[in-house]
Each structure stands twice: as C-alpha cells, then as structure tokens.
Amino acid sequence: MVNEDKVCCMCNEHKKFLSRVNTGNNYYCISCIAKINKSGMKYWKPCTDVEFFESMLSHMKKGKNRKSTNMFSSLKEQFEKFENDERDDSKSTD
Numbered sequence: 303m304v305n306e307d308k309v310c311c312m313c314n315e316h317k318k319f320l321s322r323v324n325t326g327n328n329y330y331c332i333s334c335i336a337k338i339n340k341s342g343m344k345y346w347k348p349c350t351d352v353e354f355f356e357s358m359l360s361h362m363k364k365g366k367n368r369k370s371t372n373m374f375s376s377l378k379e380q381f382e383k384f385e386n387d388e389r390d391d392s393k394s395t396d
C-alpha cells in the first residue's frame with residue numbers, strides 16, 4: 303500500500319513508508335514508531351488491535367454466559383426490573 307499523500311502524524315514529514323499502527327487513521331513513519339516503542343510509552347495501548355479484540359472477546363463470553371442461564375429466571379428478573387422502574391417513575395412524577 304502506497305501512501306504518497308500521507309505524512310507521519312508524529313513528525314509531519316513525508317516518508318516513503320508509513321504504517322497505521324492502530325485501528326485509527328493515523329499514519330506513523332518507521333523511525334517514529336521505533337522511537338515510541340523504545341521510549342516505553344503506552345502510546346499504542348488505548349487503540350491497539352489486541353486490546354480491541356480482547357475486549358470484544360470478553361464481551362462475547364459474557365453474552366454467552368447470560369444466555370446459558372435459566373431463561374425463565376432471567377425473564378422474571380426483567381419483569382421485576384420493569385416493575386421497579388415503573389414504581390420509580392410514578393414516585394418521581396409525584
């Protein structure tokens with residue numbers, strides 16, 4: 303992939319090789335990537351692919367657990383919650 307119209311978002315320089323390190327649209331040149339990695343900053347951490355997929359996986363796992371629980375009890379829970387919400391609403395409007 304050629305990024306001729308792109309500049310490194312760290313040094314704002316046109317470089318032959320720019321890469322997107324995270325899932326965002328920011329391009330970084332190799333020397334800046336090396337600099338950041340060497341500095342030990344957690345610069346990539348908030349938006350790395352790994353973190354993204356890990357959080358997605360844990361979400362999926364949670365969803366599975368919820369589904370495997372007794373459907374009737376979860377329905378009952380929902381109704382109870384609904385009733386409580388209604389009560390709260392009538393209280394607040396009073």
Ligand SMILES: [Zn+2]
Binds near residue numbers: 312315331334
């Ligand atoms: Zn750079």
